[in-house]
């Protein structure tokens with residue numbers, strides 16, 4: 001199949017490209033390099049540098065490639081940026097997605113898979129958070145990831161293509177930058193490698209659902225292969241505390257210092273993990289990596305592991 005990965009030079013998108021290529025798909029990347037890295041490019045993929053807000057470039061890409069499937073991962077991913085610049089954030093995440101959907105209609109794409117986020121749920125009312133949980137985003141980023149879901153469902157219904165909406169927990173792994181969602185693993189990794197002090201906000205007992213990027217890539221391949229339309233969480237269904245994460249990383253990176261604690265940040269979610277039952281029932285998704293295994297592989301891949 002011909003697959004267009006929009007945002008395929010970024011952290012998650014580039015791992016999806018690698019998985020699709022090892023599954024013998026023909027892969028075409030569209031990315032404006034605003035946060036991606038050309039070094040993430042798989043040598044077997046074809047790259048077009050362009051912006052999803054530039055309709056004529058996007059149209060040229062779709063016209064030349066004629067993709068069967070579209071995997072949409074381009075987004076403004078920084079929560080703080082979304083709070084300072086909600087219009088810019090919405091323009092990329094909402095209007096950009098509408099542009100991609102228009103191209104799917106115009107160029108007869110069969111299916112779209114969209115990267116959504118746990119940020120759309122806001123503060124959990126119950127745990128684990130399942131797909132029926134109300135959507136109460138606490139940030140403009142959460143809002144701008146939630147709104148495209150409704151556009152996708154309506155476009156798909158009116159134009160007879162299918163969709164998979166994947167709501168990710170906190171993703172970590174090689175190629176992740178220290179900013180953005182799930183950045184704590186990347187931040188600890190770079191601070192530990194440089195022997196610098198690590199900070200934990202609050203008492204460190206807050207929990208998160210950390211999922212390894214290769215499991216996210218696997219979920220995308222399964223979602224692209226399906227012909228059903230669905231919205232599912234992609235997660236481990238397990239919570240670990242930030243203190244536990246710090247200890248795992250401290251051991252893997254042979255880091256000698258203790259964590260420094262800072263006052264909790266207002267608005268930070270206390271505990272969160274997502275149910276992945278629907279993803280298992282619909283596409284047979286199960287994560288293969290534990291956090292310990294993911295951290296070890298990540299440290300090896302980045303050439304940072306000391307012990």
Ligand SMILES: NC(=O)c1ccc[n+]([C@@H]2O[C@H](COP(=O)([O-])OP(=O)(O)OC[C@H]3O[C@@H](n4cnc5c(N)ncnc54)[C@H](O)[C@@H]3O)[C@@H](O)[C@H]2O)c1
Nearest residue numbers: 007010011012032034035036051052074075115117171182
């Ligand atoms: N990292 C996480 O933990 C996480 C969690 C939930 C959801 N997500 C979602 O997954 C997707 C990928 O996230 P990521 O962490 O890999 O981020 P990333 O920034 O590494 O990847 C996004 C890619 O999109 C590109 N891009 C951004 N704006 C663009 C535009 N206007 N036109 C063309 N390309 C553009 C960037 O250059 C980058 O390569 C995003 O949609 C994000 O919202 C990420």
